[in-house]
């Protein structure tokens with residue numbers, strides 16, 4: 001079984017690459033920081049697994065297509081593709097940066113589409129395979145202080161949901177992964193309390209287990225998922241009332257930073 005995984009150089013992707021390799025997948029490791037990918041590949045290969053580091057920028061369509069072609073050439077047809085690469089930059093509506101909003105969308109959403117475009121036709125022809133996108137619980141509602149990030153994750157979720165239904169007759173599975181807070185380089189800069197924070201190895205385990213079970217939506221940790229699902233069905237007026245104090249605190253913090 002062969003897997004291709006973006007964002008493998010750190011955090012959730014790094015942990016997931018090791019977990020997939022442990023389960024017998026040959027893994028193509030994609031990200032920009034080659035030295036980190038090389039070190040991870042060495043570690044996986046030394047443990048008897050098979051890993052192929054490939055430098056790739058997911059905002060560049062050709063770079064993603066070339067990386068997938070290389071993975072197919074060296075490993076064989078792709079059984080599992082995980083669009084995990086992502087960025088999160090504080091970007092509130094009040095202190096808005098168009099450049100940051102574009103970056104978030106380009107990496108998180110367009111990066112996923114480029115991977116999808118590179119792998120999906122072969123999966124459909126072979127009538128097998130799984131495509132998974134690591135979105136976020138933050139995509140289930142427009143979170144004050146993180147509108148651009150929420151929007152990019154909601155875009156991922158909606159695209160994947162439609163693809164899941166459409167690709168079923170072709171024997172191709174699609175999974176949406178919605179993590180809560182996970183301790184990674186992405187979240188270590190957060191200065192606010194992160195409820196139910198979990199570590200990257202546990203997140204990787206939850207994702208790999210969910211994929212093995214063929215789950216449509218892989219969401220964790222359970223208490224955070226329940227909290228956000230509750231937030232999702234909250235009427236708008238109540239949602240606003242619940243999140244306004246949080247939004248004010250975020251805005252004050254952003255103002256101090258600028």
Ligand SMILES: NC(=O)c1ccc[n+]([C@@H]2O[C@H](COP(=O)([O-])OP(=O)(O)OC[C@H]3O[C@@H](n4cnc5c(N)ncnc54)[C@H](OP(=O)(O)O)[C@@H]3O)[C@@H](O)[C@H]2O)c1
Pocket residue numbers: 006007008009010011012013030031032033034056057058059084085086087088107108134135136137178179180181182183184185186187
């Ligand atoms: N941590 C959390 O609490 C949390 C919660 C929900 C969802 N998520 C999602 O989980 C995914 C992984 O996040 P993480 O927490 O593990 O963050 P992380 O440690 O910062 O890792 C992000 C990964 O994305 C890669 N990446 C960023 N820009 C890229 C680009 N242009 N081209 C290729 N790769 C790129 C990075 O590699 P290079 O820099 O080497 O390119 C890195 O491997 C993201 O999609 C994130 O939104 C995280």
